[in-house]
Amino acid sequence: MTTPSDFAALGARAAAMIEELGALSQTPEHLTRFFLTPEHRRAADLVARWMREAGLEVSEDALGTVRGHWGPVDAPRLLIGSHIDTVANAGKYDGCMGVVAGILALDAINRAGLTRPYGIDILAFGDEEGTRFPTTLSSSAAVAGYFSPANLELRDADGISLREAMVAYGKNPDDIPAAAYDPNRVIAYIEAHIEQGPVLEAEGEPLGVVSAIAGASRLSVTVTGEAGHAGTVPMRMRHDALLGAAEMALAVERIAKADAHGMVATVGRVHVEPGSINVIPSRVVFTVDLRSGSDISRREALTRFEREAHRIADLRGLGVVISAFHEVATVPCYRDLQLRLRNAVADLGHRAVTMPSGAGHDGQAMSRLCPIGMLFVRCKGGISHNPAEYASPEDMGLAVAALVRFIERFQLPQLAA
Template structure:
């Protein structure tokens, strides 16, 4: 199943499957067929989310949601997203085969736009399901000038029907997602599965450092106002701040533009980005304050100017403790220890948390590689993840999950 979806690409040389493209349509149709073959009723909402419905207790019974996404980044791996959809289908298929009759239903969801690759949007499909889709996003355009609204129409959807995609919060128990870890922790600990504690919050900054251009051969070092050296020192400062944080903070300087960019001219202007993530919002805010203070100290010391502007801010989303415990117990039933770890990457659970409690199961991936053709998760580990989902469903009772206690049973 992984290989079949992995063959659906806009490029013959690598895997690229963007939201609301012909490739997305082909993948959605295959997923719908698998859902039907597993014994689920199939529907598709106005944002293109494929839904497989299993309701042994009737349509009015509360339901557990299991899902992930089927869109990809450019030059992607095969496992990020589709694995979670497939594991959900296989788990429910086993429940149907075994004649399991819980007092709740299960919907398996195959989202699009989790990666945010085609449009300057992200999580639009899961946001619609959660009832928090921002209508202004319909005006967003891709690289070819096609708006999200027009792309939906071309895909055969009516954007005016997006509000109808939202679930009634009173009929949803929880959302659970299995996903490759996209990091090296589980492999380092020798464990195939882990339980996610939170989806990390993220801040993105643009930092502009200004100095003075000059001849590379004639301006003495002590008299230079080198914007690149100042920016480099600031980049090292944010690294130190992240390393000193006790909450697993990570910081990345992903872009650095140098002007005038000549080999024999002292750089006069540098613009660079910072991506800062942490499972603690308070820790992340404190780190931003420390970085701003350090950046201005460095600029003053080097006689430079610096302007810092934030252009992206997402709060941390905690996974509910009760769901963490249930997933950990399901893994323990299989004879394994499931380490607790945060997710530094974003997931559909961030949007789904606006609808219901969320839980996530991580699956080990080789060398921690993701968003890369080398991405790989073994059949054995995926099989254990499917078995853990089945155990989780078998033992799942209708919990009283109270958001005011972070998911502690009431």
């Protein structure tokens, strides 16, 4: 259905749409578009207009997810989507590219007059980033049927509750249960997304297929030592909490590098007390963010780190307390969907790199509803959550074409996990 000249046209349209969507921001200086804000409303309206222009019927649920419906109304649904909310001072492509790609794919399907024995819904979620309220994936959780009513009382930085924000947005919180799909009538969920990392660029390939969305553990580590005068306590007699914490941080790095499942580990926050230039640190609190495509591997790494941290503390005469404050399980992508996406990319003359996603996505919530698959698109320098974020029109055109190929060949299978 699509040719190289079509790829270029699709990519050019995607780039123009992303620029238009990227102009809808809280401030003109940079892109900031939080959940259930006036700029979210404008973005949702623009997406709805594009869906209608592509020949889709449009609806919107209680948590603001815009839905474009194609095909037989009573047929099972294939879902394709991503999100249109952003972090503060964001790039234009994270989430939005996937929504635009889905719309353009359905537009191409419509123009070709293709019919299918199933329907397709394009979904534009609004709360993937979790930047306004202390929750995340609430819009996709509602679609998947497991939104927690307790989240309605969570408040943003201005003291506005999610419930109040919904009402101001023109929604009724009592309608949230109606947002859920019947799992017996959903086939699968597919999401196209920029990689947000450097692997595809390093591999020289425009597209990748995600094997799993990595599970994540976050720890708070408190190391206690003894304060002392920086000039009078000999090195051999010190109990320096910061040096112990630094050695533990290096242990985390070693553990992640030795893993075979693409594990990544980050010590992103360190607080040192008393924080004086001439006092030996007596207490350090640091965080560990550990992610892996294997839950077993991640749990084993946590055990190894705890053992190493206590060994280091014992050798240095320190105390250490480790507490977990965040835990998300790995979400595998269905092998059948991975294969179909790889075949779609191969049809376009490219090799799809199979890789895990270290970042979270709406697919994590949608996996509780149906099988999921993800297509990654190369981004320049692996940069994301940054105004420098960029995916080329050529790569985006290929992503749209891959979605079209996927739909052309997709039947109603018994999907294999």
